[in-house]
Amino acid sequence: MSAPTATPTRRRILVIGGVAAGMSFATRMRRRDEHAEIIIFERSGHVSFANCGLAYYLGGVITERSDLLLQTPASLGSRFGLDVRVNHNVTAIHPDEHTITVHNHLDNTTTIEPYDELVIATGASAIIPPMPGSERMLQLRNIEDVDALDADLGALDPSTANTVVLGAGYIGIEMAENLIARGLSVTLVQLGPHILRTFDVEMITPIEEHLRAHGVDLRIGTAAIAVHDTTVELSDGSAVAADVVIAAVGVRPQNALAVNAGLTVGAGGGIRVNAGYETSSPHIYAVGDVAEKIGAISGEPGLVALAGPANRDGRYLADTIAGDAVHSPPALGTAIVGVFDLTAASLGSTERALRAAGRNIRVIHTHPVSHAGYFPGAESLSIKLIVDADTDLILGAQAVGRDGVDKRMDVLATATSAGLTASALADLELAYAPQYGSAKDPINHLGYVARNLRDGLSASIQWHEIDAELAAGSVLVDVRTAAEFERGSIPHAINIPLDDLRGRLNELGDRRVIAHCQVGQRGHTAVRILSQNGFDAANLDGGYRTWMAAMG
Amino acid sequence: MSAPTATPTRRRILVIGGVAAGMSFATRMRRRDEHAEIIIFERSGHVSFANCGLAYYLGGVITERSDLLLQTPASLGSRFGLDVRVNHNVTAIHPDEHTITVHNHLDNTTTIEPYDELVIATGASAIIPPMPGSERMLQLRNIEDVDALDADLGALDPSTANTVVLGAGYIGIEMAENLIARGLSVTLVQLGPHILRTFDVEMITPIEEHLRAHGVDLRIGTAAIAVHDTTVELSDGSAVAADVVIAAVGVRPQNALAVNAGLTVGAGGGIRVNAGYETSSPHIYAVGDVAEKIGAISGEPGLVALAGPANRDGRYLADTIAGDAVHSPPALGTAIVGVFDLTAASLGSTERALRAAGRNIRVIHTHPVSHAGYFPGAESLSIKLIVDADTDLILGAQAVGRDGVDKRMDVLATATSAGLTASALADLELAYAPQYGSAKDPINHLGYVARNLRDGLSASIQWHEIDAELAAGSVLVDVRTAAEFERGSIPHAINIPLDDLRGRLNELGDRRVIAHCQVGQRGHTAVRILSQNGFDAANLDGGYRTWMAAMG
Known part of the structure; x- marks a missing residue:
């Protein structure tokens, strides 16, 4: 056998939270430091589960519960030498002492654990909107949640049962789809004027229509104000039947440990970290949904509760602790959702x-x-x-x-x-x-x-600028065919098909011309013809189709 | 009506070839210059057809022939004011006179056409490999080809007919798939040791197996040496039945006009152009498959016969002629093919x-x-x-x-x-x-x-380096499970499952260790364990699966 290298200092690295960021950190940390003591404390009974798959298990798309459990404490122990302690709740961090207090729910004991490095990866929890009856609300964040929901939903008679989902963000929409897949009636209640606030109105309206076409009773611009025994009372005065109520209005960082330990948190509750993921207290780090991230567009710290950055940041934190130069890319917030x-x-x-x-x-x-x-x-x-x-x-x-x-x-x-x-x-x-x-x-x-x-070869206006253009005297020219025009058109538009435009320029007077077609391409050619013939012209960006989507 | 701007010089711009690059140029040129005279001469009877869809029309995937015809001379005339002349064969370019000679096949007349700017977009033609009987070979480059092939294939009895495709590049493979889809027997003959030379052997072998699994009689490392009445004679001494023979061994730039006009062409026959797509003769440009492109990786001029760069370059040439700064991105050669x-x-x-x-x-x-x-x-x-x-x-x-x-x-x-x-x-x-x-x-x-x-955290070797490692005394350690190992392993490998590795390091002596698993991930973890315990270790990149693919 080769002569072993000098034994490195055996660091004691503690991790609070064993899902995406925490476990990504821990496994990478092991690969970077074969000799460190690495202990993961997880409050729930499971680590490294497929949290993005929970809704699809409830909907029957993922059929095996075991498929949700990507790793077990035993597999992580044998493969990576990790000491994974589930059902262990960390109740306090003591930065000055470099210790944490841990309560073991299995044997009801409490211990003090010293650390050299401490990683907070407690994630975010579902916001339970405060109102009468909110204790009836269920949520979907971990395996225990999914088991509880599965039991409640399984007890329902699909022919008569009603479910209500509060919040039409990514998780709310996925829940609605999967409840429909389970044969249940679903009311989806969204406080804001539209679903999915990472989209603009003209892009998301078709998705709202699609949800309704698949049987979701979508109530937008509506608040839930109370949960009663069999109904949810809404701000519009109506009440919807509700055998099960699921809260999906958003998440908040599980920052209580950090706050109680005096660590700096930002306005949204995320733990403030530097470029090396280090909190305001040395040797304490935060990654994943509980930590702030620098926005790639804003350049400002904020919250980004997404699996990709969580996994990535956990990995890079391990590299940092292993001695690499700090490396923490900003968060772009790339996100995707299937809607039927x-x-x-x-x-x-x-x-x-x-x-x-x-x-x-x-x-x-x-x-x-x-x-x-x-x-x-x-x-x-x-x-x-x-x-x-x-x-x-x-x-x-x-x-x-x-x-x-x-x-x-x-x-x-x-x-x-x-x-x-x-x-x-x-x-x-x-x-x-x-x-x-x-x-x-x-x-x-x-x-x-x-x-x-x-390059100024084409100017465009947006759908929400049409009214102002018309008010200022611009003429709106629909350059689609007569047949397309007759099937539906924007108010006040006149129809001059593109192929006729060169011969009919004299009909346009000296007004500014807003050209438009179905999607924007013929409109662009029209603008090129018009502007090279001396007209002040602009194209309606996205054409009739974008305008129609915006009109809902 | 607005006062027209000063009438620009009415340039006369001639284009030879009306498919991807030529028509992309012409329509963009019109949008950039409303007043230029733009004439496109196309030798065949069709412009702007879907050349990447021809094989799929023959296979019945695209059912309507009209779907292949994206534009017509009439539609391009009314929409873009283009003068599109099909069945017009340009027979000579006279750079000194700034003219071309055009033969009109419709009325059998020949004219001399002057130009201010001339664009050569004649594309590439199928190489017909010279051998006895090569006159029987059909090709698939334009609508006339597809009609001829469709007629010949339609006359065959699928229960007994045999087809032979020469060349297993992108077009040959697509042809083979679509002939199978048509119910015909296919022999695919490839001179080189493997199909698709833009791939390395271990990546393409599974595709070769897939072709065979779908009924293609693939003959690699084999040349056709003669085409007889009902057979094709191969270099291995065999003869394969052949009612129809299709040549798909490659394409060459249709550069005869350029060569005869004294324009510089490169080693592969592509017309040499500068960063503004201009040939060695001023005011003569070349785009598309007939022109050389600078390779993004090599930095050298070469041939890239792909639709994407052809369309793009046609567009950018129009911008250049319109007065923009030259802009000609290098060609990366991104390509894709469906194989069943x-x-x-x-x-x-x-x-x-x-x-x-x-x-x-x-x-x-x-x-x-x-x-x-x-x-x-x-x-x-x-x-x-x-x-x-x-x-x-x-x-x-x-x-x-x-x-x-x-x-x-x-x-x-x-x-x-x-x-x-x-x-x-x-x-x-x-x-x-x-x-x-x-x-x-x-x-x-x-x-x-x-x-x-x-960062030197992991070293790896390739599948083709195993023999040299073993010869130099390295030990090959398969870190998969015993069950995986027993289903098949690399010769001379010993099995130490990853989860047992930490406890069995003493079995490895002081030799260099090549670790491997199924795909490379466990092998990497093994290398991290080994190297941190003093071993000289490397991972077999891609694991057993890449090795197996390379072995065929």
Whole structure:
């Protein structure tokens, strides 16, 4: 046998929380330090479970409960030499003493555990909105929750039972879909004016319609004000039948340990950390949903409760503790949700938030097909790109459709993280055969539009600017065919089909012209014709389809 | 009406070839210059057809012939004011006179046409390998070809007919699949030792097996030497029955016009162009398959016959002629092909080519699943990443699998074009829900491996280096379970399951250890354990699965 290297200091590293960030940290820490003592304390009875799969287990999509349990304390012990203690609740951190207090629920004992390094990965818990009857609300955060919900739902008679989900964020929507899959009636109650606040209204309205088309009783702009024995009382005066009520209005960092220990937390309750994931107290770190992350777009610390960054940050913290230079990428907030047979994905910031912040932005809507239109199975999708008008950098993206949404969002996430400009999307050489994409991929097309706007070859207005244009005397010209126009049009639009436009310029007088078509492409050609013939012209971005989506 | 701007000079712009690059140029040129005279001469009877869909029309996947015809001369005339002349064959370019000679096949007249700017977009033609009987070979490049093939194939009796495809590149493979779909017997003859030369052997062998499993009689390392009346004679002495013979051994630039006009062409026959797509003769440009492109990895001019770059370059040439600064991104060569229900995609260079060029590279093989393993429908895929060992930049990528291949290749293409390092793939925040990906996406995982290699946390060897390691006295340790080991193992490997490794280090003596598992992940953990215990250790990259694939 080789001579062993000098035995390194056997550090004692404690981890509070054994799911995504905590376990990603612990396994990487072991691979970085074979000799450290690494102990994970997990309050629940399970570690390293598939928290993003819980709703799909309830819906019967994932059929085996064991599939949710990715690792066990025993497997982590034998594979990684980790000391995993489930049903152990950490009740206090003592930074000055470098110790924590741990209560063992199995034998009801309490111990004091010293640490060299302490990692807080307690995650976030479901917010239970305070109201009468809130004790009836169930939640979906861990295996114990899923078992409780499964028992309650299993006791219901699908032909008569009613369920209510409070909150139409990612988890609320996934719950609604899976309750429908289980044959149950679902009312989905959303306080805000729309579901999924990482989307703008014209992008998310089709998803709301899709939820309703699949039988979800969606109540938006509505608050629950009380939970009674068999109903939930809503702010609009109605009451909906409710055998089971699920709270999915959001999560908050489980920061009590940190707060009680005097660690700095931010406005949203996330533990403040530096670029090395270290809290305000030396040798105490925080990763995952309990910790603040720097937003890639805002540059400001905030909360991002997503599995990807949690896993990544746990890993990088281990590298930092192992002695590497600190490395903590900002959080872009790339997220995706399946909504029956539709997919919605987003990253970065919304137009709504950026306009509220006074940012100088350009907005692009496109409605391409998922792959070459002549190949069977091509599906329409809608993409929105929000671009910094000063730098041409990508600030946000949203996409909705049946197919190809995840791929385009991943490409946009990569481009955004890499600092590509929106115009540079035109240059990308993506994998093309007709069943996979288009020779001019939807991503390239976004780049074309961005470059035209950047270079002043095309001007555009947004759907919410039509009224102001009309009020200022602009003429709205629908350049679609007469048949398309007759099937439905924007009020006050006149119809001059694109192929006739060159011959009918004299009908337009000297007014500014807003051209539009179905999706924006013919409108752009119209603007090129008009502006080269001396007109002040702009294209309605995203065309009739975006306008229709915004109108709901 | 607004006062028209001063009438610009009405330029006369001629385009030779009206498919991808030519028509992309022409329509963009019109949008950039409303007043130019733009004439497109197309030798065949059709422009702007779906050349990537031709094989799928023959296979019955695309059912309507009209779906292949994306535009007509009439539609391009009314929409873009383009003068599209099909069945017009340009027979000569006269650079000094700024004219071309055009033969009109419709009325059998010849005219001389002057130009201010001339664009050559004649594409590439199928190589007909010279041999006795080669006049029987059919090809698949345009609508006329597809009509001829459809007629010949339609006359066959599927129960007895035999077809032979020469060449197993992208088009040959697509043809083979679609002939099978049509119920015909197919022999696919490939001169080289493997199909698809943009892949390395261990990545493409599973595709070869897949072709055979679907009934393709694949003959690799075999040349056709003669085509007889009912057979094709092969270099191995055999003869295969052949009612129809299709040549798909490759394409060559249709450069005769350029060569005859004295324009510079490169070694492969592509027209040499500068960064503004201009040939050696001023005001003559070349785009698409007939023109050389600068390789993104090599930095050298070469041939890249792909639809994406052709369309893109046509567009950017129009921008250049319109007065924009030249902009011509290099060609990465991203390509993809469906092979029955598998997908194979690649970009950049192969390990084979880079090693032959003496490049200092790192190679990474992974075998992840397309989305979270606990969610139904997860499919295994194989990814290969080739990294510049000096700069950590991506030099090549290959992926094969049933699902999620196109997405990962598009992300890698974006990262490569953006100049991200391989290690930076670990930082990417991709869209994750369990039906779409993994919290640690296969792309992130490539980054993890790359970073470990870059930082010296793990060393690896390739499948083709095992023999040299064994000869030098290294011990090959299979760290899979005993059950996995018994189902099949690499010769000379000893089995020490990973979970037992810490307790059995004393069995290894002082030899260098090559650890391996099924796909590489446990092997990495083994190397971390070994190296931290004083061993010289390396991981077999890609594990048993890559080795098995290489063994065929």
